[in-house]
Amino acid sequence: MLQILKNKMSLAGVITIIFFSFLALAAPVLTPYTPQGSIVSGQIDPPSWYPALAGSTTWSQNAQFSGLTVVGSGVQVTVLDQTADGVKFNIVSIPSTGGYVTVMKTLSYPYSGPPQSFSGKVEVIPSGLDGTAGAPATVYLQQGSSFDSDHVWPLWEKTFVSGDYNPPTDLTYPTNYGVQQFTPAQRIFSQKTQYTYAMRIDLPGYLSSARNVSFSVKPFSLFLWGTTWGLLGTDNNGNDIFTQFVYGTRVSLIVGLLATFIGIGVGLVVGLLAGYLGRLVDEVLMRFTDMMLVIPGLPLLIVLVAVLGPSLWNIILVLGFLGWPGFARVIRSQVLSLRERPFIEAAKASGAGTGYITMKHIFPNIVSLTYVNLALSVPAAIVSEAALSFLGLGPQTIISWGQMLELAHGAATTAGLLWWWVIPPGIGIALLSLSFILIGYALDEMFNPRLRRRQ
Amino acid sequence: MGLRAYLLKRLLNTVILVLFVITLNFIIFELMPGLQGAIVNLISNPKVNQNPAQKEALLKLYGLCQSFVNGVCVPNPIQNRFATYFVNMLTFRFGDSFQTGQPVLHDMITTGKLENTMVLLGTATALSLLIGTLLGVLVASKRGSLFDSGWVTTSLVTYSLPTFYMGLIFILVFAQQLKWFPPGGVTPAEWAISLPPLPTQILVRIEHLFLPALTLTLFFYGGNLLLTRATMVEALSEDYITTARAKGVSQRSILFKHALKNASLPLVTNAALSFGGILSGAIITETVFNWDGLGLWIWQSIGWKDFPVMQAIFYIVALCVIAANFLSDILYGVLDPRIKYQ
Numbered sequence: 001m002l003q004i005l006k007n008k009m010s011l012a013g014v015i016t017i018i019f020f021s022f023l024a025l026a027a028p029v030l031t032p033y034t035p036q037g038s039i040v041s042g043q044i045d046p047p048s049w050y051p052a053l054a055g056s057t058t059w060s061q062n063a064q065f066s067g068l069t070v071v072g073s074g075v076q077v078t079v080l081d082q083t084a085d086g087v088k089f090n091i092v093s094i095p096s097t098g099g100y101v102t103v104m105k106t107l108s109y110p111y112s113g114p115p116q117s118f119s120g121k122v123e124v125i126p127s128g129l130d131g132t133a134g135a136p137a138t139v140y141l142q143q144g145s146s147f148d149s150d151h152v153w154p155l156w157e158k159t160f161v162s163g164d165y166n167p168p169t170d171l172t173y174p175t176n177y178g179v180q181q182f183t184p185a186q187r188i189f190s191q192k193t194q195y196t197y198a199m200r201i202d203l204p205g206y207l208s209s210a211r212n213v214s215f216s217v218k219p220f221s222l223f224l225w226g227t228t229w230g231l232l233g234t235d236n237n238g239n240d241i242f243t244q245f246v247y248g249t250r251v252s253l254i255v256g257l258l259a260t261f262i263g264i265g266v267g268l269v270v271g272l273l274a275g276y277l278g279r280l281v282d283e284v285l286m287r288f289t290d291m292m293l294v295i296p297g298l299p300l301l302i303v304l305v306a307v308l309g310p311s312l313w314n315i316i317l318v319l320g321f322l323g324w325p326g327f328a329r330v331i332r333s334q335v336l337s338l339r340e341r342p343f344i345e346a347a348k349a350s351g352a353g354t355g356y357i358t359m360k361h362i363f364p365n366i367v368s369l370t371y372v373n374l375a376l377s378v379p380a381a382i383v384s385e386a387a388l389s390f391l392g393l394g395p396q397t398i399i400s401w402g403q404m405l406e407l408a409h410g411a412a413t414t415a416g417l418l419w420w421w422v423i424p425p426g427i428g429i430a431l432l433s434l435s436f437i438l439i440g441y442a443l444d445e446m447f448n449p450r451l452r453r454r455q
Numbered sequence: 456m457g458l459r460a461y462l463l464k465r466l467l468n469t470v471i472l473v474l475f476v477i478t479l480n481f482i483i484f485e486l487m488p489g490l491q492g493a494i495v496n497l498i499s500n501p502k503v504n505q506n507p508a509q510k511e512a513l514l515k516l517y518g519l520c521q522s523f524v525n526g527v528c529v530p531n532p533i534q535n536r537f538a539t540y541f542v543n544m545l546t547f548r549f550g551d552s553f554q555t556g557q558p559v560l561h562d563m564i565t566t567g568k569l570e571n572t573m574v575l576l577g578t579a580t581a582l583s584l585l586i587g588t589l590l591g592v593l594v595a596s597k598r599g600s601l602f603d604s605g606w607v608t609t610s611l612v613t614y615s616l617p618t619f620y621m622g623l624i625f626i627l628v629f630a631q632q633l634k635w636f637p638p639g640g641v642t643p644a645e646w647a648i649s650l651p652p653l654p655t656q657i658l659v660r661i662e663h664l665f666l667p668a669l670t671l672t673l674f675f676y677g678g679n680l681l682l683t684r685a686t687m688v689e690a691l692s693e694d695y696i697t698t699a700r701a702k703g704v705s706q707r708s709i710l711f712k713h714a715l716k717n718a719s720l721p722l723v724t725n726a727a728l729s730f731g732g733i734l735s736g737a738i739i740t741e742t743v744f745n746w747d748g749l750g751l752w753i754w755q756s757i758g759w760k761d762f763p764v765m766q767a768i769f770y771i772v773a774l775c776v777i778a779a780n781f782l783s784d785i786l787y788g789v790l791d792p793r794i795k796y797q
Contacts, residue, residue: 296773299769303483304483383615390742391738417623423624429617429620
């Protein structure tokens with residue numbers, strides 16, 4: 001068996017399979033995201049290595065604002081509690097001339113291209129303002145240090161009185177900016193410079209009588225979603241495609257191997273029975289096998305899965321039970337030829353029973369055939385599973401390579417086909433199939449002396 | 456045995472196969488938990504209910520109800536249902552599509568779905584046979600050369616890549632990037648409003664047909680090529696070929712008039728037998744390219760839970776494959792003199 005490793009081609013096959021198995025097993029370790037539930041970056045992002053290859057300079061990656069500070073102007077601020085994402089502070093006293101507080105984060109924007117979009121979160125719980133007209137506040141973005149309308153963009157305005165304040169949706173800038181060909185992100189983050197994300201809470205003079213004015217601000221964040229991401233980019237929702245690929249490996253391997261084992265198992269039994277018991281049993285079983293072989297595979301698969309429902313086990317069972325006819329035929333002919341050999345006759349003459357002969361004599365001689373067929377049948381199962389998933393008949397909650405292609409095809413109406421979404425799953429299928437085929441050929445060479453090349 | 460006895464035997468086999476397919480179809484759809492629900496759905500569909508005659512006709516067609524008691528359906532026992540079903544299948548009465556409410560057979564023909572699939576299949580089969588055989592002959596004559604190993608490798612590669620993947624890559628490269636061909640559909644959407652002159656029509660139709668036909672052809676020419684090569688190599692090693700060469704017969708004559716004729720028997724039978732595979736490939740190709748044919752329709756009917764359509768198309772596809780197998784049996788009987796003179 002270890003001779004497989006001696007043949008260079010099958011060694012490559014074994015290594016590839018080990019690699020994919022590793023991907024399948026180590027998936028949660030390799031990627032912290034979920035295939036379809038975590039938004040990791042902008043939508044339809046090509047991989048991060050692509051711009052360098054394509055010679056583009058206007059690309060960006062994710063970024064976020066940091067360095068939370070609270071600064072009072074005209075008032076004294078006492079910080080009660082501060083984390084990376086929020087701050088709780090107290091205003092000591094408000095003069096009758098009024099003042100304001102600025103909560104802010106900064107970012108030195110490092111990319112030469114604008115982000116695809118940005119979204120921010122703010123939540124403010126004021127206290128001590130009950131009964132007053134409230135404290136008007138503005139959340140804004142500032143580019144550089146100038147404070148004019150060309151460099152400051154308001155995102156949200158609210159007057160805090162009492163209660164819990166959130167903007168109704170994630171903070172972003174209204175799209176009808178007036179400069180139609182640019183998105184807000186492109187307009188705002190157009191320079192590679194210092195940016196400030198701030199909330200200015202005005203404390204007018206009428207609040208000077210208020211006691212214990214404090215604010216709890218948490219969260220206060222702004223994410224910039226980049227235009228490129230990761231190893232394989234993102235899909236039309238912003239999910240990481242590398243994650244999808246890695247988790248998809250599991251389905252291909254599991255379904256491919258299990259379905260093949262079932263098919264080979266059933267085929268082995270049927271072939272043995274038909275070959276050894278002969279005559280009526282043979283005739284009936286072979287008629288049935290021939291009929292199953294004529295029925296077109298994919299339409300039958302489609303109809304069966306549509307009827308039984310798209311669960312993973314249904315697919316495995318259906319693929320397995322449709323895979324046995326071919327193998328049964330092969331085993332049957334081999335058993336038929338073995339049956340006539342002298343050593344079987346001798347065993348029968350010594351009084352050996354059917355069961356004993358089957359197990360001790362026939363079986364070891366078809367084991368090699370089984371191994372070879374096993375290896376060569378797995379690619380068919382993998383491709384069939386991918387085809388079924390591509391047609392939408394796979395389990396919708398579990399990602400698979402075929403499903404990645406289905407999703408890419410379905411999303412193509414708006415964005416066209418995304419090459420970083422389409423190419424990896426297909427290469428995965430092809431490589432995995434090729435590995436099993438190479439191993440199968442090597443096994444065949446090993447067990448079938450006629451194929452061995454003269455050394 | 457003679458030709459007649461052989462053909463009769465194969466005909467009997469074919470008939471048994473057809474019966475088997477009908478039974479299989481019935482069993483599968485009997486298993487269908489949602490089928491009864493779907494039929495109830497159809498019956499309570501306002502369009503159908505408006506027309507009591509149609510409703511009764513439908514119920515009679517499916518043989519669901521033995522009789523009506525106070526307007527409520529008394530279920531028909533399974534053997535009656537099977538008998539009704541059997542007759543329906545043999546007479547091609549597939550009932551009405553759940554989605555459109557129109558008879559399935561009627562839909563198939565008038566909306567051009569059958570025609571579209573036949574165009575795609577015909578083109579792909581013809582091309583893959585032609586290209587596969589031609590290249591196979593050439594490759595066999597240049598055996599051992601780079602030409603030979605190059606084409607063999609290419610055939611193996613295209614044979615092992617999944618069809619839908621190749622189709623997607625073609626759309627990506629040829630339709631999206633290079634914009635040489637449209638990304639899908641049989642005809643452009645604008646034709647619903649106004650049709651251009653006939654020469655343009657034909658040209659545009661060919662444009663739309665090109666990529667799907669290419670995908671399907673690529674998938675199958677490989678098998679033809681490899682088989683032709685194998686049989687040709689065997690045929691070319693025979694003594695009579697050496698004699699012909701010594702006589703001075705031209706290479707082209709040797710290849711096509713002598714060797715190919717003798718090598719063609721397995722090719723012909725293989726072509727008929729692989730028809731089943733081409734049909735399956737067509738279903739996927741039609742889905743990838745949004746080609747409005749039977750394959751796309753069976754895929755859509757899964758989503759719509761349109762069981763009459765699914766049953767009908769599966770049945771027709773199975774019939775086509777059985778017919779192709781029978782055709783291959785006939786051809787084998789006619790072409791192989793050993794059968795005639797047994």
